[in-house]
Amino acid sequence: MKRILVILTGGRPMGNTRQLAEAFCKGARDAGHEVKLISLMQYQVNGCLGCNACRFGKPCVQKDDFDQVAALVAQADLIAFASPLYFWTISARMKALIERFYSLAKEDADPPLGRYEAYPPKECVLLMTSADDYFWTFEQAVSYYRFALINYIGMHDRGMLLAGGCGATDGKPGIDKTGHLERAYDFGFRIE
Numbered sequence: 001m002k003r004i005l006v007i008l009t010g011g012r013p014m015g016n017t018r019q020l021a022e023a024f025c026k027g028a029r030d031a032g033h034e035v036k037l038i039s040l041m042q043y044q045v046n047g048c049l050g051c052n053a054c055r056f057g058k059p060c061v062q063k064d065d066f067d068q069v070a071a072l073v074a075q076a077d078l079i080a081f082a083s084p085l086y087f088w089t090i091s092a093r094m095k096a097l098i099e100r101f102y103s104l105a106k107e108d109a110d111p112p113l114g115r116y117e118a119y120p121p122k123e124c125v126l127l128m129t130s131a132d133d134y135f136w137t138f139e140q141a142v143s144y145y146r147f148a149l150i151n152y153i154g155m156h157d158r159g160m161l162l163a164g165g166c167g168a169t170d171g172k173p174g175i176d177k178t179g180h181l182e183r184a185y186d187f188g189f190r191i192e
């Protein structure tokens with residue numbers, strides 16, 4: 001049994017991304033995992049200011065909800081990041097949250113090449129929706145996920161579900177007609 005935290009980082013209230021995240025949650029719960037879903041629409045998490053106070057042992061100067069989210073992240077074994085594709089990449093809220101992980105870094109006496117510090121060991125998955133469905137549609141988002149979360153922060157990738165072709169936001173959410181919700185359920189169910 002894993003403790004899974006699903007972080008919805010954008011999208012409409014009952015839009016494609018929430019539906020995708022909830023289908024993943026249902027699959028993971030049915031497989032016996034403990035699952036919690038939160039939305040960054042309910043938590044205010046600003047981007048990092050780069051003041052480096054946290055690197056001098058001081059609390060973050062920003063008085064927003066990051067500490068609450070960080071406490072939930074600390075309790076989880078696996079973080080599922082759910083985002084709509086906005087201008088060919090992850091949502092601004094997801095980027096802001098990742099920037100704030102800067103304050104979670106600890107000293108690493110022997111870091112691998114290109115990394116300077118250690119982050120709490122976590123597993124992660126990426127869940128995304130988009131209107132388009134070309135082979136390059138998610139390229140920037142996947143690249144950022146790999147560079148920042150996997151290679152730099154050092155999370156262990158447990159997979160991605162890139163749900164293209166869900167329709168644009170000028171119409172009703174169309175994910176229910178794509179087969180992605182079934183895939184998301186299956187993805188959640190197969191988390192080990």
Ligand SMILES: Cc1cc2nc3c(=O)[nH]c(=O)nc-3n(C[C@H](O)[C@H](O)[C@H](O)COP(=O)(O)O)c2cc1C
Binds near residue numbers: 010012014017133
């Ligand atoms: C600001 C904005 C930017 C978007 N940029 C893209 C894009 O670059 N490529 C794409 O395929 N869809 C894009 N979309 C469409 C959404 O990614 C897609 O409709 C998504 O499923 C919406 O998620 P939601 O239903 O959870 O709100 C964009 C939508 C918005 C509102």
